[in-house]
Amino acid sequence: MVSLQFITHQTDVYSYFESACMALEGGCKWIQLRMKDTPLQEVEAVALQLKPLCKEHNAILLLDDHVELAKKLEVDGVHLGKKDMPIDQARQILGEAFIIGGTANTFEDVLQHYHAGADYLGIGPFRFTTTKKNLSPVLGLEGYSSIISQMREANIELPVVAIGGITYEDIPDILRTGVNGIALSGSILRAENPVAETKRILDCY
Numbered sequence: 001m002v003s004l005q006f007i008t009h010q011t012d013v014y015s016y017f018e019s020a021c022m023a024l025e026g027g028c029k030w031i032q033l034r035m036k037d038t039p040l041q042e043v044e045a046v047a048l049q050l051k052p053l054c055k056e057h058n059a060i061l062l063l064d065d066h067v068e069l070a071k072k073l074e075v076d077g078v079h080l081g082k083k084d085m086p087i088d089q090a091r092q093i094l095g096e097a098f099i100i101g102g103t104a105n106t107f108e109d110v111l112q113h114y115h116a117g118a119d120y121l122g123i124g125p126f127r128f129t130t131t132k133k134n135l136s137p138v139l140g141l142e143g144y145s146s147i148i149s150q151m152r153e154a155n156i157e158l159p160v161v162a163i164g165g166i167t168y169e170d171i172p173d174i175l176r177t178g179v180n181g182i183a184l185s186g187s188i189l190r191a192e193n194p195v196a197e198t199k200r201i202l203d204c205y
């Protein structure tokens, strides 16, 4: 089964909460609640709805960006990028029991997150996507192969999920680069049946 992290998104059709519900119904065990440009109170309200549902489905719940809220709500962890709280600072606040993921686009980013104590890396973008503004340079398959081989040479063992514009068809080739898992949003939410698409993705490799 593919290790899949679903990133919530709001569309014309689905709310953030509904997007997560469909991924959970499809069997996804790892949800990141990502609600950009949303007041903290609204993020908190959705996280409070989602937490018991993730528990029911034995799924991990991470918050994008919000370290203090993750601590307050006792979710499983956070995902942090370059513009967010530094990972070592988040670790001091959250302790070892919380999962902390970090965004990387280069091997230098990987090194920085490794030394700061990240639990996993979200490396991307694989290709252009409209789900995130201000994208870093697109990596393609070559980018992942290069970063993974540099990690191996440096004996850096951290789980890596690929992210950014990934579809069902891309997954086998991406996993063959040595990446451990996939994070995605749009290709599930654009599918005619997002629950079925989640199942199809989980079973594709």
Ligand SMILES: Cc1ncc(COP(=O)(O)OP(=O)(O)O)c(N)n1
Binding pocket: 005, 032, 034, 036, 064, 065, 079, 080, 081, 082, 083, 084, 101, 102, 103, 104, 121, 122, 123, 124, 132, 161, 163, 183
């Ligand atoms: C799994 C995963 N990888 C990368 C990101 C991007 O995080 P960040 O760079 O902080 O950008 P925003 O998502 O906050 O816009 C992610 N969220 N998840």
Ligand SMILES: Cc1ncsc1CCOP(=O)(O)O
Binding pocket: 007, 124, 125, 128, 129, 130, 131, 132, 163, 164, 165, 166, 183, 184, 185, 186, 187
């Ligand atoms: C959060 C994030 N970080 C890099 S690309 C991306 C968006 C992923 O969503 P999609 O699968 O719709 O491209």
Ligand SMILES: [Mg+2]
Binding pocket: 064, 065, 079, 080, 081, 082, 083, 084
């Ligand atoms: Mg962020």
